[in-house]
Structure formats: C-alpha cells, structure tokens
Amino acid sequence: MTTACVPVRIEDETRERAQRRTLIVLVVAQVLSGAGLAAGVTVGSLLAQDMLGSTGLAGLPSALGTAGSVLAAVAVGRVSQTRGRRVGLAAGYLAGAVGSAGVIAAAVAGNAAWLFVALFVYGAGMATNLQARYAGADLADPVRRGRAVSTVLVATTLGGVVGPNLSAPTGDLARAVAIPYLAGPFLLAGAAYALAALVLAVWLRPDPLLLARTLDALPTSSTSGTAYGRADDASGPQPVGQKRERSGVLAGGLVMGVAQLVMVAIMTMTPVHMHDHGHGAAASGLVIAIHLGAMYLPSPLTGWLVDRYNRLAIAAGSGPTLLAAGIVAASGDSIARLAIALALLGLGWNLGLVTGTAIITDAVPLATRAKTQGLVDVFIAIAGATGGIASGLVVAAAGYPLLAIGGGVLALAIVPAVIGAAGRRGG
Template sequence: MTRTTTAAAGISPRPEVQRRILTVLVAGQILSGAGLAAGVTVGALLAQDMLGSTSLAGLPSALFTAGSALAAVAVGRVSQARGRRPGLAAGYLTGAVGSAGVLAAAVLGRPVLLFVALFVYGAGTATNLQARYAGADLAAPAHRGRAVSTVLVATTVGGVAGPNLAAPTGHLAEALGIPHLAGPFILAGLAYALAALVLAVWLRPDPLLLARTLAEEEEAAAAAGAAAADPADLPEGRGGVALGGLVMVLSQLVMVAIMTMTPVHMHGHGHGTAASGLVIAVHIGAMYLPSPLTGRLVDRHGRLKVAAASGLTLLASGTVAALAPGDSVPLLALALALLGLGWNFGLVAGTAIITDNVPLATRARTQGLVDVAVAVAGATGGMASGIVVAATGYPVLALAGGVLSLALLPVVAAARRRP
C-alpha cells in the first residue's frame, strides 16, 4: 500500500515517525542546552571584565539575543523552503562559529570582536527555540503542548550541566592560555557543532516536509469524498498569532532582564562563578524541566489559563528577587527558579497558540518572524537591565520586571471574552 493510499484509508504513519523525530530532537536539545548556557552564565561577567564597567554588562545578553533575532528569520526561511533539518543544522553550526569567535576575542582582548562574536553566537539560542516547532509539526492538535514540552525538557540536561561546568571549563581555558571566564564557550562550541551533526544526519524524514505531504494527501482524500476536517482543528487567524506572540514576548523580556543581571548582582556581593553558576543552573532547570507538566496543563486546561499563570509566576519571581539579600544564594536561586518556571509557562502556551493558528503552507516562516519579536524583546531586556541596575540597583530591576509581567493578565482576559 502506498503512502497516499494509506493516508486515504485513514491510516497515518505519524505516531511512529513522530517518536523517531522527537528522539533525534531530544538528542540535539541536550547538546545545544549546554551550548546556550555558556552565554547566560559568563557572558555578562566576561564583558564586565573586559570593559571594566557594570553599565554595559547587559550588552552581551542583548547582542546574542539580537543575533538570535536575525537567526530566527534565517532559520525560519530555510526551514520553510527546504525543511527543518537544514534550517536547524545551519543554525547550530553558526552558533559554534560564534563560540569560537568569543574565545578568540578573549585571547586577543578585543571587546569589539567579542560583541560581534556574541551576535553570531546568538544563532544557537534561536535554533534551540526553533526546534520546539519541529516537535509539533506532526503532533495532533490535542497533543501539541506535550510535543513541544518533550523537546524543551531535553534542554534541561545540557542547560543544567553547562553552568555547573563553568569552573572546570575555566580551569581548562587557563591551561590552554585562554582567560578563565571564556572557558564555558569551549563547551558551547563543541556542543553546538555536535548538535548540528546529529540533526543533519538523523533528522529524517523531515517533520515539516512530511507534515505538508500528509496534509496534501488528506485534503485530496477529503475532496474525493472522505470526511471533512474538524472545524475545531482549523486555524483561527492572525488574532491568535498576535496573542501567542505577545505572551512569549513579555515572558522573554522579563526573564532575560532579571536573569542577565543576577550573576553581576551576585558577583558584586562577593560570590564567585561557582555560586552564580549554581543559581543559573537552577534557573535553566526551571526553564525546561517542568515542560512535560506544562504541556499537559496546556493540552488539558487550555492555552490561556497557562498564559495567565505565566504572568503571576513572573511577578512572584520579581518580588522574591527584589527582597532577597544579596548574600542569600538560596533566595536568589528560588527567585530564578520562579523566573524560569514563569518563562516556561509563557513559552509552551504561546507556542501552542501559534502552531494552532498558522497553516502549514506558511508555518515555518511565521514562526521565525514571531521568534524575531521574542528575540528583540530579550535583547531589549538584556540591554536595559545593565542601565537600570547601574542607575537604581538590582532590586528595582527585579520588581519592575515582575510588575511588567502583569500585562499578560488583561491580554488573556480579553482573549477569553472574544467570541
């Protein structure tokens, strides 16, 4: 029986293929998680060390987040034209090149080269996020939240291990004649390169291309007299795209702003890279580890309720961070855990909303554009965070971020009232 007649008969190869695709994506996410953790852990400290200024310590986060915006467009366009496999593999390989550039800048003591390299390094972050869409391409609408969460949770392994390797990789860097703070970027370069290899070799069949083929076959079968598509499964239009995008934008803005300056805040209170690495590891774990539970909540209780929970959780995070003493590692870890959890709620709910509302014909390109807005929000939060902390202090930044996250509540309430 051919694949066309199989689809016409109502039998789909999706479950088996979906399991294989998720397995490959999980392997890639484990590796890329270690890669993206490097910039989060020591990016701000490296810039502060090279520039001798706290006011620009948020610039690295802004740069690699801005770089991720450009990469999101590129990865989305390549994926739209040629499939997820070449798009994701190229994005990770670009992140590896950026990591090598950071190492070169640290050795040469060139801040300008550092900033250019961090911009390129941001491609890895964008690709890590874009991979979640690949997990949802073949998923049934009722299981999209869980499919997205499966890809996201895999990032936890590398994301938690990466910051905790900050001190060992720093010692390795010193042995190689590289400044201590640049050590995690050795790990990042290797991790991103391996992630690119895994996806380039094993992400077959391509999930987006196969989803398009199956959709065309199902449409042909329906035109020939098969059952029509369930109206509940059809996309609802641009309003849903705007809503999902806004949920992710606000979550990203608040998360990046507070996260970026937490290591700098801790460094100013006498904590070393091991302590800040631990706090960031807790944060990244909270960003990704709850994903299976979040996915089930999104599928069972709805996208909007989880989006509202994102705003409330981010408010709690900002409040705890603002009130925590600078020498209290446990309280700062709790604040960053809540920050990661709130971001996770927003990302999974927003991603499900976007995927629900975008047709396959334009899905990858639209998802890439939405991620551009998310990346720009992160860049804005990262850049502004250093200025705010230099002018007013870390507690003001944390509290302002928490209050800003409350903007999600009226947006979600308006969407729930919409017919």
Template structure:
C-alpha cells in the same frame, strides 16, 4: 473491439505517522540536550566576560542583548530556510552558526578585543534562536490534542545540558586557563563542541523532515490525511498569532532582564563563579524541566489560563528577587526558579497558540517572524537591565520587571472574552 479505460485512485502512501513522530522527537531530544549546554555558556559568563573586558557594570547587559539580537536575525533565516528546505537544514545551519560564534568569543577573549567579542556574541545568538525554533519541529506532526506535550518534550530535553553546562563553568574555566585562554571564556569551549554536535545529529538523523511531511499530508486527500495523522485543517488567525507572540515576547523580556544581571548581583555580594553557576543552573532547569507539566496543562485546560499563570508567576519571581538579601544564594535561586517557571508557562502556551493558528503553508515563516519579536524583547531586556541597575539597583530592576509581567493577565482575559475558538479550545 472497444476498450474501456478504468481509472483507479490510490490513496497516497504515508509512513507510520506515530512512528515518524517518535523518531523526530528522539532526534530533537538528542540535539536539545547538546544545545542546552551551548546555550548555558552565554547565560552564565557572558555578562561577567564583558564586565571584565570593559570594566563597566553599565555595559554588562550588552552581551545578553547582543546574542539575543543575533538570535533575532537567525530566527528569520532559520525560519525562511525551514520554510523552503525543511526543518533539518534550517536547524542544523542554525546550530553550526552558533558553534562558529562560540569560537569567535574565545578568539576575542584571547585577543582582549571587545569589538570582536560583540560581533562573536551576535553570531553566537544563532544557537539560542535555533534552540527555541526546534520546539516547533516537535509539534509539526503532533495531533491538536497533543501539541502542548509535543512542544514540552522538546523543551524539557534542554534541561540536562542547560543544568550541567553552568556547573561546568569552573572546570571549563580551568581547562581554558591551562590552554592559555582566559578563564571566563572556558564555557564557550563547551558551547562550540555542543552546538557543532547538535548540528551533526540533526543533519544526519532528522528524517523524515517533520515539516515537509506535515506539508505533504496537508496537500493530500483530506480524508486520508486526517485518518493518518489527525492533523487539523490549517486555519489562519491573526488574533492567535498576535496573542501568542505577545505572551512569549513579554515573558522573554522579563526573564532576560532579571537573569542577565543576577550573576553580577551575586558577584557584587562576594560570591564566585560556582555560586553564580549554581543559581543559573537552577534557573535553566526551571525554564525547561516543568515543560511536561505545562504541556499537559495547556492540552487539558487551554492556552489562556496558563498564559495568565505565567504573568502571576513572573510577578512572584520579581518580588522575591527584589526583596531577597543580596547574599542569600538560596532565595536568589528560588527567585530564578520561579522566573524560569513563568517563562516556561509563557513559551509553551505561546507556541501552542501559534502552531494552532498559523496556516501550514506559511507556518515556518510565521514562526520565525514571531521568534524575531521574542529575540528583540530579550535583547531589550538584556541591554536595558545593565543600564537600569547602574542607574538604580538590582532590586528595583527585579520589582519593575515583575510588575511589567502582569500585563499578560489582562491580555489573556480580554482574549478570553472574545471567545475566539482557536484560543479557547485546549490545544
């Protein structure tokens, strides 16, 4: 009696990808709202705290440089941890580290210890790196034609916390003073709680892990995976990674330099913490609130036109900040709104380029490495801004940075001439 062996091939079972993507975005949005408040603390009072402790304007840009440098190291670690274990542990660990750094800043302020302050700000930078890397998680399961909007959804969630946080500088300062903590360290109380809660939200609810699921889909039968997710085949492009990294690094350098010294400039013209907090709140709102529009523009018209728009917008921001009267809070707020918008154009565009061109197998590691260049650029802008203002003036800093941002335009134009299909097509 003979037996025939019948082989059957069953398509692998995948969750409803659209439903999984909606859940991922919901969890990421919740975490980003919290982390936005933590991120805003260092932006609002970091330079003021250092100036108060060191009694030096020339070193006032050091805190921004330090927590941005710290974000460079954190970007590598979060990227590699995400590569090996998934987005959930990588992002949760990054936010938890940011919370620890926030507590360290408070301890340094109480002890009046500048060395401890600098080290704590370096650790605090992990929150900044994690806040940025979360945008990649939003794009892991998105189809190519919706990646710009997926990235923008995650970014825009930072707006609420980022706008509320600076405006809580005065109340949290009063709370800190009541607790025996220096007034300017108050916003870091909020940062510690916000970052810790963001870590908990991600650790508990970011399931399925978007990167691990995307990787599983990418190694499955191509027909099945394509039908389920519309995810494209991973095609590496060194040009794409280089262009995306350059756009994000340059726009971040310009943004960090002008933003870092604006609160000092406001204080030097007789205004207080509330005025500085208002201007920074407008700036942070402009960094993230336009994200849905930017994402739509990238998906509709492609990456390179929006990249060029980033350089032009940053030039306008630098010129307005440099030419505005020092006591005009309205004009400074408008200048920093344009600064945030230009940064947003660059970040969403660069993220879409890199996500489209980085191979899925090494995507998280590549994204982490690119974010290192962003962090280094931000650290350079932050630390150099204080030295430049001490040597020249705030208007000169703003004007030079605005002109520097224009380098994005020829870079986008030259890339467009090459007709690289990965960059030409709408993402």
C-alpha cells in the same frame, strides 16, 4: 455494520512513526544545545564586565546575543519554510558554534569589538534552540501538541543544568591552554552546538515539516486546514479564518515576548549582582543551573495542562509567577533566596513559552507555518534584546532590586493581553 475493525490509515501510521523518530533526534540535539546555551549565559555578562570594566554595559552580551537571534530567527524560519527543519536547524546551530569560537578568539586578543560581533553570531544558537520546539509539533496530533513541545523543551534541561556547573572546570581548562578563564565555557558551547548540528543533519529524516505538508495534502487527511484554539474544544476542528489566525498569533506572541523580556532582564544581571555581593563563579553557576532547570524541567506538566485545559487560561498564569520571581529576587542577596527567585523566573517563562507555542501552532496553517513562527521568534528575540540592554542600565542607575520588581510588574501585562485575545476569539 461495525466500525470497530476499520484499519488505521497509512498516513496516520507514517505520521506516528516519523513523530517518534523526530522527537528522539530532537531530544539528543537539545541536550547538546542546552549545554551550549547555558555555558554562554553563565559567564557572558561577567566576561564583558571584565573586558570593559563597566557594570553598566554588562547586559550588552545578552542584548547582542538576543539581537543576533533576531536575524537567526528570520533566517532559520525562512530556510525551514523552503528546505525543511533539518537544514534550517542544523545551519543555526553551526552558526552558534562559529560564534562561540569567535568569543574565545576575542577574549584571547582582548578585543571588545570582536567580542561583540562574536556574541551577535553566537545568538544564532539561542534562536535555533527555541525554534526546535516547533519541529516537535509539526507532526503531532493537535490534542498532543503541548506535550510534543514540552518533550523538546525538557530535553534542554540536562544540558542546561550541566553547562553552568562546568563553568569552573572549563575555565581551568581554558587557563591551562592560555585562554582567559571566563572564556572557558565557550569551549563547551562551541563543541556542543557543533555536535547538535551534526545530529540534526544526519538523523532528522524524514524532515517533520516537509512530511507534515505531504500528509496534509492527502485527500483523506483529517487535519488539513484546521486550527484548534483549545485542546478540549468540544466542537472539534474549526476552520482557520483570518481573524482567528491573527488572534492566535497575537496572543501567543505577546505571552512569549513579555515572558522573554522579563526573564532575560532579571537572569542577565543576577550573576553580576551575585558577583558584586561576594559570590563566586561556582555559586552563580548553581543559581543559573537551577534557573535553567526550572525553565525546562516543568515542561511535561505544562504540556499536559496546555493539552487538557484552555491554552489561554494556562498562559495567564505566567504573569503572576514572574511577578513572584521579581519580588523574591528583590528581597535579599543570599544564594538560597536568589535560587528560589530564579526558579520562579524559569517556571513563569516556561508557562509562557509552552502555551504561546501551542497557540501559534494551532492558529497557523502548514503552508506558512515555519515563516510565521520565525517572525514570531523575531519579536521574542527583540523583546529579549530589550531586556538585556535595559537590565544593565537599570541596575547601574537604580540597583538590582528595582530591576527585579519592575520586571515582575511588567509581566502582569500578560493577563490583560490574554483576556483580550480570548474575547476577540470568542473564547
């Protein structure tokens, strides 16, 4: 008796079709949201410096944005847990659009207090942009989760590269309609986030998380209640135990949190450092565009590596890459040198995010997945907020080179954290 002609199960066909549609919709939304995210990142610190007249507080916008993303990560995670990814992600992007409008209003009024509140709300778009990667993995086969996550992340590249390079044109447009020049990119951010929310609300059907739960509950489902510590684990699916789940969440969270802290700290103060050394907004936009491209463009390769090899081993590479970024950034202030440094910074962050996401998705069952992912992203947002706050203070007290070197050395903490997690998991 042969098994060559055994038909594919109906739920597998449904899962594959829905996964293809989900990735298409997420790609469109991420292109838009990438532009919204990048526009604000490029000029947020410069806008605060201009309004406050202080370099020491120039890191505050990034800190407020990432602090706002803490609340948004919890909210988007909980809404997604109960009502699905479509509602949760669309609501998060809509909040980002409202925050962008608030930044413009604060700049017009010259009110720093309004600016800080608006930047806090704007942070919802940042959190949602990150949480969208989880939606790409909900229906993915466990051995293709890294590539599914990378597809969503790489879609952010186009918007992330285009957004900063529109800083000067949107600034000119803003000035033409009596809006401060540095608030111009937030016009793009607001429109981009609003369109991303619309795309998800209308076309993200069926909802990937809700469908995954339905298919997982079927008696014939082969992935119910399993976790995969390694994509190439020859022993196949292993039961999800509490120890294994905690180990996976801890490892993935630490990798992503440290990478986020270091990346935000160095990225936030690079435009300020360039401005202080005579480089204009166009030069800062180019360097940030290269950085954002490096954050997302390598995702297909990273995803393949994560699926092909041990996830924790790939995660460990994030630390040395971030250290290299800090060393290069501290060694000079030319545009070319800073562009290389920020490219390495983006690559190190990418390695940490893709591997950490896959590790956590492997470890957590569908019943609690969205809620746990939201809580992990809270930790990531807190790490980013810490980096943003500390960055301005460190630069004001000791200079940008010390910030860059210190961040790189801190990133090496990823290596022992990964080794320890591997030991606890027995792999």
